[in-house]
Amino acid sequence: MANDLLKGKRGIIFGALNDMSIAWKVAERVVEEGAIITLSNTPMAVRMGTTDELAAKLNAKLIPADASSVKDLEEVFAQSVEALGGKIDFVLHSIGMSPNVRKKRLYDDIDYDMLNTTLNVSAISFHKMLQVAKKMDAINDYGSVVALSYMAAQRTVYGYNDMADAKALLESIARSFGYIYGVEKNVRINTISQSPTVTTAGAGVKTMVGLLDYSDRMSPLGNADAAECADYCVAMFSDLTRKVTMQNLLHDGGFSSMALSQSMMEQYTKSIAVEEEVEEK
Numbered sequence: 001m002a003n004d005l006l007k008g009k010r011g012i013i014f015g016a017l018n019d020m021s022i023a024w025k026v027a028e029r030v031v032e033e034g035a036i037i038t039l040s041n042t043p044m045a046v047r048m049g050t051t052d053e054l055a056a057k058l059n060a061k062l063i064p065a066d067a068s069s070v071k072d073l074e075e076v077f078a079q080s081v082e083a084l085g086g087k088i089d090f091v092l093h094s095i096g097m098s099p100n101v102r103k104k105r106l107y108d109d110i111d112y113d114m115l116n117t118t119l120n121v122s123a124i125s126f127h128k129m130l131q132v133a134k135k136m137d138a139i140n141d142y143g144s145v146v147a148l149s150y151m152a153a154q155r156t157v158y159g160y161n162d163m164a165d166a167k168a169l170l171e172s173i174a175r176s177f178g179y180i181y182g183v184e185k186n187v188r189i190n191t192i193s194q195s196p197t198v199t200t201a202g203a204g205v206k207t208m209v210g211l212l213d214y215s216d217r218m219s220p221l222g223n224a225d226a227a228e229c230a231d232y233c234v235a236m237f238s239d240l241t242r243k244v245t246m247q248n249l250l251h252d253g254g255f256s257s258m259a260l261s262q263s264m265m266e267q268y269t270k271s272i273a274v275e276e277e278v279e280e281k
């Protein structure tokens with residue numbers, strides 16, 4: 001349902017790879033709400049993925065860029081301001097990648113060069129994005145910048161590996177930069193901590209199927225999906241949230257306040273019964 005919540009606003013969406021990507025859903029929703037946008041992803045993702053189809057559908061300029069490169073980010077902001085005809089009102093950082101996860105290195109056996117890449121791509125790119133935008137004065141007063149995070153930043157999730165450290169850093173950057181950008185330019189910076197979601201990056205997480213089911217059973221409202229995350233992003237990019245900044249906003253169906261749900265207890269009891277049956281045989 002469109003309400004023109006972003007009418008007249010200009011945005012940049014980083015990280016739409018295919019129609020499962022959270023950023024893909026966000027791009028569709030913000031345009032539905034009246035925004036005009038540019039899209040960005042790595043040159044490789046642009047070649048291999050289907051971002052060009054989204055760009056055509058949304059009439060958005062697609063700007064290939066490695067978000068860990070300051071030079072590339074300067075290009076994204078310069079080209080976006082030019083293509084959209086003015087300063088930017090909102091930015092989505094929907095970027096995550098861990099070579100340690102890809103190579104199935106366990107957390108107590110990670111490769112440190114790979115850890116550097118994880119942190120650089122998944123977290124420090126957010127700092128670079130903000131620093132570039134601020135130096136270029138590319139974001140409007142009360143502009144809104146959102147990065148997507150995950151609860152493993154605060155609490156240990158087995159299998160999430162060095163991405164947990166990247167998310168902790170990402171959330172810290174939102175607070176540290178949020179103060180400076182807020183005081184100087186009234187720009188607000190937040191992270192949205194999203195439920196586990198079925199996407200290409202999500203599929204890389206060890207035990208994703210079990211994690212999705214566990215998290216869904218534990219959440220009174222169930223897991224939040226990508227489309228619901230897009231709705232939340234619209235709210236955060238709109239003028240209805242002008243005084244929200246430096247927050248890690250939990251978009252998780254209530255998961256983070258739970259310790260044990262009835263559904264989870266029932267499932268656990270069932271699995272104990274199966275184990276006992278196997279032992280008796």
Ligand SMILES: NC(=O)c1ccc[n+]([C@@H]2O[C@H](COP(=O)([O-])OP(=O)(O)OC[C@H]3O[C@@H](n4cnc5c(N)ncnc54)[C@H](O)[C@@H]3O)[C@@H](O)[C@H]2O)c1
Nearest residue numbers: 015017021022045067095096148194196197199200201202
């Ligand atoms: N899927 C989940 O369960 C889940 C849950 C919480 C948070 N998140 C976060 O949401 C964000 C989006 O992930 P997704 O689940 O939509 O998966 P996705 O794989 O669709 O998106 C990840 C994107 O990061 C891009 N990327 C990787 N390296 C890059 C680089 N150097 N420069 C620019 N872009 C780069 C990829 O091309 C891809 O488009 C990530 O930050 C992820 O950690 C995902």
